Structures are given as structure tokens and as C-alpha cells.
Amino acid sequence: MAREDNGGYDPSAIEEKWQRLWEERGINTFTLDELRDAEDPFYNLMMFPYPSAEGLHVGNIYAFTGADVHGRYQRLRGKDVFEPMGFDAFGIHSENFALKIGTHPMDLIPSNVKNFTRQLRRIGGMFDWNHAVDTTDPSYYKWTQWIFLQLFEAGLAERKEAPVNWCPSCMTVLANEQVIGGECERCGTPVEQRRIAQWFFKITDYAQRLLDNLDHIDWSETTLKAQRNWIGRSTGAQLHFPVVDEDGRDTGRAIEVYTTRPDTVFGATYMVLSPEHPMVEEVTDDALRAPVYAYIDTAGKKDLVARQKVHKTKTGVPTGGHCRNPATGERIPIWIADYVLMEYGTGAIMAVPGHDERDFEFAREFDLPNRRVVAGPDEDADTPLQEAYVGPGRLVNSGPFDGMDTSESVEAVTAWAAENGWGEMKVNYRLHDWCISRQRYWGPPIPVVHCEVCGPVAVPEEDLPVVLPRVEDFKPDDTGISPLARVESWYRTECPGCGREARRETDVSDTFLDSSWYFLRYPSTDFDDRPLDAEITRKWLPVDTYIGGNEHAVLHLLYSRFITMALKDLGHLDFEEPYDVFRAHGLIIREGAKMSKSRGNVIVPDPIIEEYGADTFRTYLMFLGPFDEGGDYRAQGIQGPFGFLHRLWDTVTSAREGEPDADVERKVHETIRQVTEQIPQLSYNTAIAALMECLNVIRAGGRTAFRAEVEPLVVMVAPFAPHLAEELWERMGNEGSIFDGARWPEYDASKATRESVEMAVQVNGKLRATISVAKDASEDEVVAIARTEENVARHLDGKEERRVVHVPGRLVNFVVG
RNA sequence: GCCGGGGUGGUGAAAUCGGUAAACACAGGGGACUUAAAAUCCCCCGGGCUUCACGCCCUUGCGGGUUCGAGUCCCGCCCCCGGCACCA
Numbered sequence: 001m002a003r004e005d006n007g008g009y010d011p012s013a014i015e016e017k018w019q020r021l022w023e024e025r026g027i028n029t030f031t032l033d034e035l036r037d038a039e040d041p042f043y044n045l046m047m048f049p050y051p052s053a054e055g056l057h058v059g060n061i062y063a064f065t066g067a068d069v070h071g072r073y074q075r076l077r078g079k080d081v082f083e084p085m086g087f088d089a090f091g092i093h094s095e096n097f098a099l100k101i102g103t104h105p106m107d108l109i110p111s112n113v114k115n116f117t118r119q120l121r122r123i124g125g126m127f128d129w130n131h132a133v134d135t136t137d138p139s140y141y142k143w144t145q146w147i148f149l150q151l152f153e154a155g156l157a158e159r160k161e162a163p164v165n166w167c168p169s170c171m172t173v174l175a176n177e178q179v180i181g182g183e184c185e186r187c188g189t190p191v192e193q194r195r196i197a198q199w200f201f202k203i204t205d206y207a208q209r210l211l212d213n214l215d216h217i218d219w220s221e222t223t224l225k226a227q228r229n230w231i232g233r234s235t236g237a238q239l240h241f242p243v244v245d246e247d248g249r250d251t252g253r254a255i256e257v258y259t260t261r262p263d264t265v266f267g268a269t270y271m272v273l274s275p276e277h278p279m280v281e282e283v284t285d286d287a288l289r290a291p292v293y294a295y296i297d298t299a300g301k302k303d304l305v306a307r308q309k310v311h312k313t314k315t316g317v318p319t320g321g322h323c324r325n326p327a328t329g330e331r332i333p334i335w336i337a338d339y340v341l342m343e344y345g346t347g348a349i350m351a352v353p354g355h356d357e358r359d360f361e362f363a364r365e366f367d368l369p370n371r372r373v374v375a376g377p378d379e380d381a382d383t384p385l386q387e388a389y390v391g392p393g394r395l396v397n398s399g400p401f402d403g404m405d406t407s408e409s410v411e412a413v414t415a416w417a418a419e420n421g422w423g424e425m426k427v428n429y430r431l432h433d434w435c436i437s438r439q440r441y442w443g444p445p446i447p448v449v450h451c452e453v454c455g456p457v458a459v460p461e462e463d464l465p466v467v468l469p470r471v472e473d474f475k476p477d478d479t480g481i482s483p484l485a486r487v488e489s490w491y492r493t494e495c496p497g498c499g500r501e502a503r504r505e506t507d508v509s510d511t512f513l514d515s516s517w518y519f520l521r522y523p524s525t526d527f528d529d530r531p532l533d534a535e536i537t538r539k540w541l542p543v544d545t546y547i548g549g550n551e552h553a554v555l556h557l558l559y560s561r562f563i564t565m566a567l568k569d570l571g572h573l574d575f576e577e578p579y580d581v582f583r584a585h586g587l588i589i590r591e592g593a594k595m596s597k598s599r600g601n602v603i604v605p606d607p608i609i610e611e612y613g614a615d616t617f618r619t620y621l622m623f624l625g626p627f628d629e630g631g632d633y634r635a636q637g638i639q640g641p642f643g644f645l646h647r648l649w650d651t652v653t654s655a656r657e658g659e660p661d662a663d664v665e666r667k668v669h670e671t672i673r674q675v676t677e678q679i680p681q682l683s684y685n686t687a688i689a690a691l692m693e694c695l696n697v698i699r700a701g702g703r704t705a706f707r708a709e710v711e712p713l714v715v716m717v718a719p720f721a722p723h724l725a726e727e728l729w730e731r732m733g734n735e736g737s738i739f740d741g742a743r744w745p746e747y748d749a750s751k752a753t754r755e756s757v758e759m760a761v762q763v764n765g766k767l768r769a770t771i772s773v774a775k776d777a778s779e780d781e782v783v784a785i786a787r788t789e790e791n792v793a794r795h796l797d798g799k800e801e802r803r804v805v806h807v808p809g810r811l812v813n814f815v816v817g
Numbered sequence: 818g819c820c821g822g823g824g825u826g827g828u829g830a831a832a833u834c835g836g837u838a839a840a841c842a843c844a845g846g847g848g849a850c851u852u853a854a855a856a857u858c859c860c861c862c863g864g865g866c867u868u869c870a871c872g873c874c875c876u877u878g879c880g881g882g883u884u885c886g887a888g889u890c891c892c893g894c895c896c897c898c899g900g901c902a903c904c905a
Contacts, residue, residue, distance in 0.1 A: 222821055222900095229820060232904070259905060272905095314903085344904045351905090357818090358903055430904050550821095553900080586822095587899080594898090623842075624829060629822075632829060640829095640842040650857090686831070689841035696841090702858050760837035765886040767837055791872075805885050810836050815885045 009649035011613025015723040019121055027737050029130040030082060032526045035536055042079035043540050044071035045519050045579070047548035047556075048086040048133075050093060051112040053101075056119040058595065058603045058621075058633065059549075062588050065618045066627045066682065067547040068125045072719040073679045074544075075126070076744045082540060083126045084522040086133035087113050090141075091511035095442035099475055105442045106470055109136055119606070124614045124722050126739075131525045135514035141444035142465035143521065143531035144514055147563065148436075148447055149458050150570055156202045159456060162435055166194040173439040173476065192301040198437035198507070199446060203562045207231055207429040209576075210561055219582040220628070226553035232430025236260035237414045239423035241271060241323040241350060243283060248324065248331050255279060255323055255334070258345030258428055261355065262417060263409035265327040266398040267373035268350035269363070271334045272316065275299040276342040283334050285320025292317050292336060299338040314339055314362040325350075326422040327399070327413075337362060345428055353388065360388035373397050374406060434559060436510040441474035441483040443508030451495035451502040460496050466504070482506040515556055516563040519543055519578060532572070543579045547682075550584035557582065583682060586630025588621070603633055615721035616642045622684040622720055631685075644692050645721055651699055652714060652728045655707045664709050667697040669752035672745045675716050684720070691717055707732070712745035714738070760811035761786040763795040779806045786812045 022028050030038070046067035049060050068083065075081040089109045098105040113134060120127060133140050151157045165174040169189035173196075203210075211231045214224050239262060240254040255271060273280055275296040284292050295317040316337030325332050339358055340349050353363035353370040363370050372385050374393045381396035395401045395409050404412060417423030437446065445466045447459035459466055469490045474483045484490060484506040495502035517531075523540040524532045557579075564578040587594070590601040609617050619641040625631020660668075671694040678687040694713060698705045711732065718725035718738055729738035754775055759782065761769040769789040773782050783804055786792055792814070799816035806812050 225821060226900070229901070234904075236905080257905080261905080339903045339905095341904070349905050356905065358905075361903095428904080550899085589898090626830085634829060634843070636843050637829060638843090644842090647857090685829095686841080689831075692841055699858085758837080762837080762886075765836095765884095770837065794872095803885065805836090807836055811886090813836080813885055 008653055009646050009724075011615060011645075011723070012610075014727040015122075015124065015614050018723045018726045019124065021726075022737070023121075023129075025737070027739065028083070028126045029128045030080075031130070034080075035082070035523060035526075035540070038080035038082075038539065040079050041540050042071075042074045042081045043519075043523075043543045043545075044074065044081050044083045045522075045543045045546045046083075046085075047546075047552065048088050048515070048518060049116065050091070051087045051089050051109065051116045052093070053097060053108065053112055055115050056123075056605060058588050058605055061123055061605055061617070062621050062630075063547065063549060063585055064120070064125055065123065065621055066585050066684065067545075069618075069622060069679070069684060069719040070545060070547065070682070071126050072722060072739065073744075075739050076715060076718060076742060078743065081126065082131075082523065083128055084131045084133075085120060085125070085127040085129070086518055086522065087116065087135065088511065088515050088518070089113065089134055089136045090443045090508075090514050092438070092440060092442070095440060095474070098442075104470070104472065104474070105136075109134075122609060122614060123605075123618065126722070128522075131522050133518055133521050133525060135511075135518065136442075138465045138467055139528055140521065141468075141514070144444050144509065144517070145447040145459070145464050145466060146461065146531055147513070147517060147567070148509065149461060149464075150572070151201055151566055152448070152458050154566070154570055156205070156566055157199055157436075158202065158433075159197050159199050161195045162198050162200070163193040163195050164198075164439070166192045168192055196439075198435050199448075199505075199509075200433040200435050201562070203434045203559070204429060204431055206562055206565055207233070207431050208427075209565060210431075210558065213561070213577055217577050217582070218580060220550070220584040223550060223553045223557065223582060223584050226550070227558060230431065230554040230558065234260050234428050234430075236410075236426060236428065237262035237417065237423050238346065238426040239265065239326065239350065239417060241268075241326060241422075243279075243334075244322050244324045244331055246322075248322075250324070253279070253282070255283075255348050256346040257348050257350045258426060259350060261352065261410065262423060263395060263398075263401070263404075263406065263413040264352040264355045264373050265325065265350065265413060265417070266395075266401075267352040267354045267371045268325050268327075268332065269330075269353060269369040269371055270332050270351045271323050272337050272340045272349050272351050272359075272362070273319070273334060274340040274342040274347040275336055275338055277336075277340075277347045279348075280319070280336060283319045283321030288318065288320045292319055295336060314358070314365050316362065316366065318366075326417070326420070333368075335362075335366070343432060344430065354385050355388055355390055357388045357390070360385075371397060434510075434512075434562070436513055437507040438510055439482045439507055440476065441468075441471060441508065443511065444468065444514070445484065446505040446507055446509050448505040449493055449495055449502045450505060451497060451500060453500060454495055454497040454502075456505070457495055457497045457502070463496070468508070482508065484508070512555055512559050513563075516559040517567075519546075519560070520564075520567075520573075537573065541573075542575050542577060544581065546579040546582045547585060548582070549587075553584065583628065585627050585682075586625065588624075588630055588633050590633045608638070612638060612642050613723075615724045616645055619645065619688060619717075619720045623688045625685055627682045627684050640692075641688070644688075644695065645717075645724055647699065648695055648710075648713065648717065649724065649728070651695065651705050652710045653731060655705045655710050658706045660706045660709045664698055664706075666752050666754065667694055668709055668712055669748055670694075672712055672716070673747045673752065676744070676747060679719065687716075688720060715742045715745055718742070757809050759786075759809065761789060761792050762811060762813040763792060764815060765813060768792045768795055775809075779808075782806060782812055786814075 046064055071081045071083045094105050094109060098108045167174055167189055169187045174191060211233055214227055236259050238256055238258050240256055243251045243253045243255060245251055316335050319334045319336055321334040322331050323334060351359040353359040354372045355374055370385060373395060374389055375381060375396045376389055376391050376393040392406045395404045401409060401413060414425055445468055447464060447466045448456050449459060450456055469487060471483060471487055476483060491504040491506055493502055493504055520532050523536045527533050560578055565576045567573045568576040593599055595602045620638045623641055624637055671690050674690045675687045698709055714725050714728045725738050734741055756772045757775055759771050759773055760767055761771055768791045771785050773785055796814055796816060801814060801816050803815040
């Protein structure tokens with residue numbers, strides 16, 4: 001239960017009042033002219049939410065408040081802060097929810113958006129509602145489709161076959177997250193993989209640039225690391241292994257392999273092809289076709305998740321075919337195994353069981369030869385291999401390279417292979433092309449028409465948007481293709497190229513495409529004839545600060561970087577990195593665990609805001625832990641900020657005129673220094689603690705404050721508790737909004753200096769006394785005072801003094817023997 | 818397995834160019850004011866020993882090390898959280 005209100009501070013009344021005034025007076029919104037004329041633009045971006053039926057959760061509010069605090073701080077520093085908000089409302093999430101409750105996403109989303117908007121206003125964010133976006137609005141996805149066309153025309157979109165998860169019982173395509181332990185989330189049937197033609201964006205063409213630019217952008221270190229790992233650059237060699245017949249003669253064909261350890265080629269005792277490898281048929285003996293095809297069939301049916309399970313026992317079949325190891329000249333067998341992935345490298349490997357754990361395991365399973373070619377310390381060429389040795393050492397059993405250290409062998413062997421024409425240096429990335437096709441309903445239709453004569457043809461720009469039709473039966477069904485493929489009246493069309501009857505693409509695009517460019521759209525929502533206005537975009541982009549969850553460290557943040565780069569290359573933008581600064585925030589947990597419905601530890605924000613007010617809730621969320629780490633939510637904890645804001649109210653509303661007290665003024669200036677330093681670092685919890693401490697000093701002993709003492713406090717608390725600050729600002733006799741009228745207080749060092757400082761006195765590193773000395777006291781003076789302390793003298797008595805350590809302003813340490 | 822981030826009082830947490838560990842706050846205890854309650858203000862609040870008091874010892878996951886001095890740096894472990902995971 002909230003404490004009784006003690007006279008004046010009535011959060012619900014003043015919050016209602018200021019939310020109304022902000023809107024009536026357009027305090028947080030920009031007109032087109034204001035966007036054009038802004039003198040000191042600051043684009044403060046946060047990750048737009050998916051508008052669920054449950055409404056805003058605490059995690060959303062935490063993230064938005066943290067970002068809003070930053071925006072409001074910048075505004076008080078005099079910036080023109082643009083802080084837009086929108087809704088990422090397409091996608092499988094909404095679609096599944098609509099299916100579950102038996103409604104249509106086109107009915108569901110508007111009511112969810114309405115509810116979210118209400119809640120977002122209620123928490124007091126500085127959102128510019130004049131520039132909101134909704135990804136499901138045709139006026140938005142028209143331009144999402146336009147982006148597809150830009151990439152398509154630039155050759156950055158291509159259609160190719162790729163595996164999808166397929167539930168044979170539901171007869172439908174499943175997203176990876178719908179596959180739980182290899183089974184369909186809905187019916188429990190084991191999931192298979194199927195291959196269908198899908199659209200891909202060639203993000204891999206940009207892999208190196210996406211990696212290189214990470215060195216120049218100011219992002220959270222953890223996010224940078226995640227992106228580097230995801231791009232996964234590795235250097236090695238591509239080697240050619242000639243295919244030979246039963247007599248060892250070259251067939252004129254070769255298998256290409258990629259390896260990061262070309263120096264272990266002398267230990268390659270067999271080859272492995274991925275089951276999808278195009279040369280499987282060619283190398284398989286007639287006698288072995290039946291088991292080989294049976295194996296490929298089984299591997300193909302395994303779903304994509306199960307296929308990637310580590311530590312399962314290795315499976316595979318021999319093809320009967322052979323290669324020649326180009327380093328040793330040996331004839332080695334070719335196998336097929338699903339531990340080799342077609343998506344990485346060349347889809348084929350040279351197996352070196354002595355020095356690769358997976359190959360070792362496979363060789364043991366199938367009794368294949370194993371040879372040591374690297375000797376570690378205390379090992380030699382004949383030391384038996386109990387397990388794969390992957391450490392450093394020197395080459396052995398490696399012909400001309402025997403004795404060479406592994407620190408130089410990769411380079412040396414690659415050079416040798418190149419000289420002899422069977423290999424070259426090669427860089428590889430783990431990053432795959434971005435599959436944007438979804439065999440679903442709730443997304444923007446991919447703007448392509450398939451014509452029997454012309455092939456896939458882009459929908460002309462003037463025909464955009466390709467509007468998603470309202471289809472009552474949007475459930476994926478046993479046709480196995482997109483629900484739109486059942487709507488003949490929609491997909492039957494004319495080829496834009498030749499005019500013949502043609503068929504629209506019936507897949508929709510990935511939600512990540514919607515969100516890959518929303519920040520580009522916000523400042524240009526005043527224009528419906530272009531996706532982005534050049535002048536406005538030049539003024540406002542790139543984004544100054546982007547704050548969001550690290551769960552999007554790779555996908556969203558990488559895709560939006562890629563789209564930005566591509567649009568730059570196509571002449572639509574003059575920058576290639578979308579966000580100057582990105583900061584990842586932490587996660588709110590409860591009772592040490594992530595909040596989830598199944599745990600029953602979810603916090604419903606509305607009743608808390610109802611009871612304590614948005615200002616208290618915001619301040620508490622920012623106080624409960626460091627913003628970049630998150631924290632543990634405890635219902636009791638809100639009492640701290642609640643009492644603090646109440647006391648601040650009482651103190652300010654009863655403040656008198658007059659000269660401030662010097663000690664109090666010093667504390668105020670120390671606080672200004674600290675808060676001004678900590679807010680930009682997102683150290684909100686300690687900034688709030690400093691404000692509390694300052695108020696405690698101002699109020700000590702029930703003292704009545706002077707106005708000049710509390711005024712800076714009102715401004716500094718405004719980012720956290722904007723409504724309260726507005727009201728107090730007005731009551732102090734100011735006109736208009738504090739965010740327009742106030743300036744962030746300036747730290748004045750002369751007002752913050754102390755005449756004396758507290759210093760610690762140690763003997764052999766143990767604290768024996770604290771002394772108060774003049775700020776500018778010399779070392780001799782300080783040491784002399786320290787000696788006079790009784791407890792210090794006692795510990796020095798009878799001991800030989802070896803050294804005195806003096807750290808000015810901090811401590812004195814007597815080292816005695 | 819790999820890559821991040823952590824481990825500090827009853828609780829959320831402060832303090833990392835090495836320099837008085839536990840700021841701020843919650844919970845708890847005591848007091849002032851009050852007919853009473855609320856609100857407000859003051860005091861106590863890591864463990865142990867001792868004491869009128871002063872004081873002493875121990876304490877930042879564990880074990881070593883460097884240093885006048887280590888929560889902070891180095892070496893070796895343990896545990897928790899998040900992400901990736903047969904990437905050759």
C-alpha cells in the first residue's frame with residue numbers, strides 16, 4: 001500500500017496534467033519546418049516494440065525509460081531531440097497469436113497499437129507521435145517493398161533453393177523457434193527439412209565491410225564482439241584433391257576443400273562430402289548407390305536443428321570413390337557424412353583425424369586410419385594419439401616440413417600448395433546470406449511477379465504497394481506454400497514485362513526487413529511520395545544514440561547496417577553506418593530469474609503506475625541496478641524512490657528565498673558534477689543515489705531549504721521524473737515547459753571546494769585513524785598531524801620506521817618493521 | 818566446448834588510473850514529536866573478541882602471487898546468468 005499523501009504531491013493529477021499539456025502544446029513533437037530548421041539536432045532512438053496483446057511489459061518500459069532519460073538529458077543540454085516511436089507489428093508472433101485466439105491480425109493489431117500508445121503516453125516518454133510508424137501500414141510497407149526492389153535491381157537479391165523446417169503432420173513450414181527439441185511445437189511430430197526456392201539478400205558480399213566498420217563505431221563492446229563472432233571471419237586455404245579411379249589415375253576432376261589447417265594436409269587420411277554435395281553422385285560406386293542414397297535421404301529428413309546437435313555419434317557411409325592426397329600422393333577414400341555442412345566452406349573437407357576432434361571421432365567410429373602430423377611438447381612422430389591433438393607444436397610425418405613450428409607452417413604449406421597448383425589462401429565467413437522469404441501470411445508481399453517467359457520480374461515502383469489482401473483463412477495449411485497461394489484472384493496478374501498472364505510471388509518478407517530501415521523512415525514520415533527525404537535525412541541521420549536490448553546484437557543490428565550500406569551504394573544515403581552510438585541495456589529479472597509466465601514472476605506495470613505514478617516507477621527502474629547490466633526487481637524497493645520524490649516535492653514547495661548555506665551549496669555542486677558525469681554514461685542508479693544524498697543534506701535536521709539550493713535538483717531530476725519536475729518548475733514561478741525553459745546546471749568548482757579533507761592514516765596498510773587536514777597541507781604537515789594521533793603513535797611505538805607513503809588527499813601509510 | 822557478463826551485508830547494490838569496503842536504498846531495531854496513527858526528523862544495523870569507553874581480529878566465490886597497500890592487477894580453480902554451437 002502506498003503511503004498516505006501528505007499534502008500536495010499527487011502523482012496521478014500532475015502526470016495527467018502534463019501529459020495533456022505536452023500534447024496540446026506540441027512540446028515533444030516536431031513539425032516539418034521544425035525538423036528542417038532544427039539548429040542542434042539529436043536523434044535519440046530506441047528499439048520499437050512488437051505490440052503484443054498483453055501490452056507493454058516491464059522490459060519495454062525499462063528500455064524506453066532508460067533511453068528517454070538520455071533524450072531528456074540531451075534536451076536539457078539544449079539539443080533539439082527527436083525521439084520517435086513506432087510499432088513492429090508484422091510477423092509470425094502476431095499471426096500465431098491471432099490464430100490462437102481466433103481473430104484476424106488486421107483486427108488484432110490496431111487494438112494492440114492503441115493500447116500500447118495509451119501505455120507509452122502514460123509512462124511519460126518524450127515521444128514524437130507526429131512521426132510514428134506502423135510496419136503493417138501500406139504507407140510504410142510500400143517502402144519496405146521499394147527497398148526489396150532496390151536490392152533486386154542491384155543484383156543483391158537472388159532466388160535459390162534452401163532448406164526449411166517442415167512438419168509432416170501439420171503440413172507446414174516452421175520457423176526455427178517453433179521447433180522444440182527436433183519436434184513440432186504444436187503437435188510433437190518430428191520435424192523434417194525440405195528444400196524450396198526462396199529469396200536471399202546477399203549480405204555475405206558485405207561481410208568484410210560489415211566487419212571492418214566495427215572498428216570505427218562507438219558501440220557496446222559486447223555487441224561488437226557478438227557481431228564479429230557472427231560474421232566469423234576465418235583464414236585458411238582452399239585445397240584441390242584430385243578424384244582418382246581404382247588404379248589411382250586422375251579422372252580430371254577434383255574435390256575442393258576449405259581448411260584453416262592446411263599444414264595438417266599430410267595427415268588427411270580420408271575425405272568427407274556433405275550429403276547435399278553436388279559431386280556425390282559422380283564419386284559413388286554403382287554397388288554402393290543404395291546405401292548412399294538411403295543415407296542422404298535420412299540426413300535430408302532430419303530437421304535443421306537436430307542436424308546440428310553436437311556430441312551425437314557420428315554417422316556416414318563410404319562412396320567407394322577416392323581422391324589423391326596432393327601432399328602425400330596417397331589414395332584416400334571419400335565418405336559422406338552429415339557432420340559436414342553444405343552451407344560452410346565448400347561442403348567438403350579433408351579429414352585429419354589426428355588433429356581435429358570431429359574427424360577423430362568419425363575415424364574411430366568407422367575404423368579409418370589416423371596419423372600424427374603435429375607433435376606437441378614431449379611428443380614425437382610416433383607418440384600414439386589418444387585423442388585429436390589441436391595444440392601447437394612442430395610438424396612430423398610431413399615430408400619436407402618435418403620439424404617446422406606450427407606458428408609458421410600454415411603459411412609455408414599454403415605457399416607450397418600454391419606453387420604446385422593444388423591450393424591457395426582463402427578467407428571464409430560464417431555469415432550466411434539473409435533468407436527473407438516467409439511462407440506465411442502476416443507480412444509485406446514480396447513485390448515480384450513470376451512469368452513463364454520473363455522469369456521473376458520486379459513489380460514496377462508505381463504499382464507499389466502490393467497490398468496484402470485481407471484473407472479470412474490465413475492459416476498455413478497442407479498445400480505447404482504461403483496462404484496467399486490460395487487466393488487466386490490476388491496472385492493472378494499480368495507480367496509487367498511482356499503482359500502475359502503471370503503469378504505474383506506468394507511469400508511475404510521477413511519481419512527483420514521491416515525493422516531494418518524504420519529509423520530511416522521516422523524523420524521522413526511527412527512525405528508519402530518518397531521513402532526518405534534527402535534534406536531531412538542529411539540533417540537527422542545517422543542516429544546519434546541507439547539504445548536497445550542485446551538480444552538484437554546480431555540479427556537486427558547487422559541487417560540494418562547491411563541495408564544502410566546497400567542504400568548508400570545505390571546512392572540513396574550518404575553514410576553507411578546507421579548508428580553512431582549503440583548502447584546495450586541489461587535485463588530486468590525477478591527473484592534471480594528471467595520473468596516468464598510459466599514461472600509466474602511477471603510484473604504487470606499498470607497497477608504499479610496507478611498506485612505510485614509513472615515518475616516513481618521510472619525512477620525506481622533506473623535506480624534498481626546499473627542500466628547496462630539490468631537488475632533484480634523487488635516490489636518493496638519502490639518505496640525508496642517514492643519517498644525521495646515526496647520529500648523533494650515537500651522541500652521545493654516549502655523552499656524560501658535567501659542566500660544558500662555554503663556547505664549545502666558545496667554539496668549541490670558536487671552533485672551537479674557527479675550527475676552530469678554519470679547520466680551520459682547511463683550510470684543512472686548512482687546518479688539517482690547522488691540526488692538522494694544531496695536532498696538528505698539539504699533537509700538534514702528538518703531544515704528548510706533555500707530556493708537556489710533546490711532549483712538545480714529539480715532540473716537534474718527531470719529526466720527521471722519529468723512530470724514532477726514540470727510541476728515544480730511551474731510552481732517556482734516559471735512559464736512553459738522545463739524542457740524548453742531550463743538549462744542544465746553548470747558545475748562551479750569554486751563552490752565545490754572544501755577547506756579540509758579527511759585522510760586515512762595507516763600503519764603497515766591497516767587503518768589506525770582518520771584525520772582532517774587543510775586541503776593544501778604539505779606532506780610534512782600531514783605526516784606530523786598523523787603522528788599526533790594516539791592510536792597511530794601506539795602502533796609506531798618501538799618500531800623502526802622504514803618508509804612513509806603519502807597519497808595527497810587520500811592517505812598516509814607508515815611502513816614499520 | 819567456445820564467446821560475453823557476473824559472484825561484495827538480511828536484500829537491491831556502491832566503490833575498478835590499486836589507496837578509509839559496504840555510498841544510496843529496501844527490510845529490521847530503537848528514539849523524538851503526537852491523545853493516537855500517518856508523515857517527518859535522529860540513532861543502530863557484515864561477523865567475532867573486548868569494553869564505561871578506547872580498541873583488536875576477521876570479511877568482497879576458492880587457492881596462490883605481486884605490492885607499503887588488492888574487491889580492483891597476475892596465475893590456477895569453482896559456481897551462476899546470457900548468447901553461439903559439428904563453421905573444418
